Ligand SMILES: Nc1ncnc2c1ncn2[C@@H]1O[C@H](COP(=O)(O)OP(=O)(O)OP(=O)(O)O)[C@@H](O)[C@H]1O
């Protein structure tokens with residue numbers, strides 16, 4: 001009996017926490033001769049596979065932070081560590097706000113662009129692009145040019161291009177901000193579906209608190225300029241998520257309300273700053 005009770009008393013195995021993919025320490029960014037401070041002392045740890053969302057008022061430094069993560073912009077101060085799990089894959093792919101497709105290339109060629117730039121064999125390119133275009137429902141539009149697509153379809157091609165490139169980290173800067181509500185809702189579902197299948201680390205910028213809560217595992221609210229962390233919020237909703245059902249839960253409304261309260265102060269401060277600049 002003693003043995004049994006000792007066995008029962010053994011601690012349950014705990015889940016191994018995911019290793020950190022991105023660590024920022026004291027990251028600052030200044031611009032120009034005046035030393036304008038865009039990002040002011042940001043510390044973040046993002047585990048592998050996390051869907052990390054950044055919200056903050058216009059001009060608070062969100063894009064600057066993302067561009068530093070992408071390696072498109074240097075740090076003025078601080079350190080950034082990106083832990084690679086598979087150096088044969090690209091470190092990151094970025095999905096930009098608005099249109100970033102090449103207008104002279106077909107849907108297929110746009111989606112294949114990153115893979116071809118990396119010199120991936122053409123048979124593998126074709127297989128991967130077909131898979132991702134099928135997953136997002138655009139395979140039959142593969143020979144069209146961007147001007148022959150709706151805005152929502154163009155954004156889907158941008159997303160396919162990023163996923164097909166198979167990066168470790170996806171960086172998304174307000175990818176849906178130009179879309180109407182219906183398109184956004186469908187794209188939220190599609191993005192969640194394909195992300196849940198791949199579990200890539202995502203850093204996603206948005207102005208929309210609804211979008212942040214719908215998609216994210218964790219949300220960082222940034223202060224008005226200069227941009228710092230104001231709050232870090234865990235999103236407790238399980239996955240896979242059904243966008244429509246999620247939005248009907250009272251807990252969803254409570255979380256959106258709480259984040260809005262944090263954000264409202266900063267939006268007002270950003271507006272006051274802008275008035276002061278006039
Ligand atoms: N290359 C640059 N040179 C000088 N200032 C810059 C540069 N890039 C950004 N800034 C300034 O840094 C601040 C942060 O800009 P950023 O684009 O990161 O803001 P944001 O939070 O992405 O805003 P939005 O929500 O409107 O996209 C702004 O005041 C912007 O004018």
Ligand SMILES: [Mg+2]
Pocket residue numbers: 062063064173
């Ligand atoms: Mg921006």
